[in-house]
Amino acid sequence: MIISRIGPQQYLSNLDAYNYLPKYIRNNGYSRVLFLHGVKSLNAAKPYLPAWEPGVTVHDIYFNGECSPEEISRIRSLVRENDIQLIIGLGGGKVLDTAKSAAHYEHRPIVTIPTLASNCAPWSCLSVRYKENGEHIDHEVYDNATNLLLINPKVILNSPIDYFVAGIGDTLAKFYESELIFKDMEAKGPLNVALTISKQMSENCKDVLLKNSVAAVRDMKAGKLTDEWLSVVETIICTAGTVGGWGDEYSRSTGSHSVHDALTTFEETKPLLHGERVAYGNLVQLSLEKHFEEIQVLLKLYGTLKLPRSLKELGFKAPSEKLVHQIAAETVTPEKAIHLLPFKVTEPAVAEAISRLEEITDKYKTSVTINN
Known part of the structure; x- marks a missing residue:
């Protein structure tokens, strides 16, 4: 069964977007x-x-740095203690995921204001949860969408470039992780409207970013x-x-994110951003699927953008x-999304793909060194 949770009820992206916030608060009586x-x-x-x-x-609250069960619980307690009517999250994906989780469990409306273009957390109806040490736990899907999403492009333009590059790696996964699932489903019959839109959007992610x-x-x-820069921001x-x-679940995550989740258990990758680990996961998934020509395309792009292509990187x-x-x-491991792929995935097969x-x-x- 497919349950589509499409996106925010309201979305603004312009240099004056933040100015709508007081009106939104006033209109809703918060x-x-x-x-x-x-x-x-x-x-x-x-x-x-x-x-x-x-x-x-x-109630001005500083984020503790990790979207963990402990941090979510802390924010939930503050919401209850102060009888909060509206939660506003401002920052990167982990801040927004924490705000969304608290809003979901405490049944409050949520405004997301991203200051980075590093993932789709401002838009999506889910939160990725981590342990306090940064190790991935799981993701939770919520019934309700964000009520209001505000983007000021100027703020994101001045954000750290490495988060933006990581966002590109994370967003390319939208295509590579769902491609085989859609092909398998189309072989069995036409896609319904929801899956058709999802497939088209995944292709748009790849086309715009490449x-x-x-x-x-x-x-x-x-x-x-x-215009080119803004198109990438809004694609991410x-x-x-x-x-x-x-x-x-048919287009949320499969191989690339499973590799990411695995990598979070190794101390060596802790300094990396979410999208950097996912970017490497894209290459592993393509290797697993034997899509070698596509790997060459990404190796060139990753080399330019400085995204990781190997275990040493x-x-x-x-x-x-x-x-x-x-x-x-x-x-x-059994709970990983890689098993949603339309073929049996085993440890030896993934090990072979990495090698x-x-x-x-x-x-x-x-070859690049010789040619240069």
């Missing part, structure tokens, strides 16, 4: 607000945030708010969100066969 944010995210957004209107009590990512990163480094946040929003100083099998074993990817990457790097 007077007690919890405002959850990080230190850096608040500093980034502060020049553009309007003043709180008289009569609105705002076409515009290099130029978008260049423009962001130069501080230029261009909005288009990516509609893939899983319409397609439910993930932070493993001395990769070994033992390490490969450890990663593979963690990738295929094959190492060989392909080495040959690619050698």
Whole structure:
């Protein structure tokens, strides 16, 4: 059964988007607000945030840094203690996922204000949960969508470039993780409307990012708010969100995110961003599926964007066969989404895919070095 949770009830993306917030609060009669944010995210957004209107009590709360059960519980307690009517999350994916989780369990409306374009958390009806040490736990899907999503492109333009690049890696997964599932379903009969939209959005993610990512990163480094750059931002946040929003579990995650989840259990990859680990997972999934020509396309793009292509680039100083099998074993534990793929996935198969990817990457790097 497919349950489509399509996206926010209201969405604004322009330089004046934040100015709608007081009107939204006033229109809905909210007077007690919890405002959850990080230190850096608040500093980034502060020049553009309007003043709180008289009569609105705002509980200003700093995020503890991890979307963990403990942090979610803390925010929920604050919501209950202060009889909060509206939760506003401002920041990156983990801040917003925590705000969404608290809103879901405490039955409160939620406003998401991303200060990064690093994933589709501002849009999606789910939260990815981690242990306090950063190790992945699971993801929770919620019944209700975000009530309001506000994007000020200027804030995101001034955000750290590595989060933007990681967002590109994460969003490419929307296509690569769902491609085989859609092909398998189409072989059995026509897709329904929800899955058709999801499939089209996944293809849009790939097409826009392969076409515009290099130029978008260049423009962001130069501080230029261009059409190409904005198309990538909205693809990462909005288009990516509609893939899983319409397609439910059939297009939310499979191999790439399972590799990501496995990598979070290794200390060497802790410094990496979510999208960087997922980007590597894209390559492993393609190797598992034997889509070698597509790997070549991504190796070139990743080389330009500085996304990880090998175990060494993930932070493993001395990769070994033992390490490969450890990663593979963690990738295929029973609860992992990789088992949604339309073929049996085993530890030896994933280990072989990782080893094959190492060989392909080495040959690619050698050829690039010789040609240059």
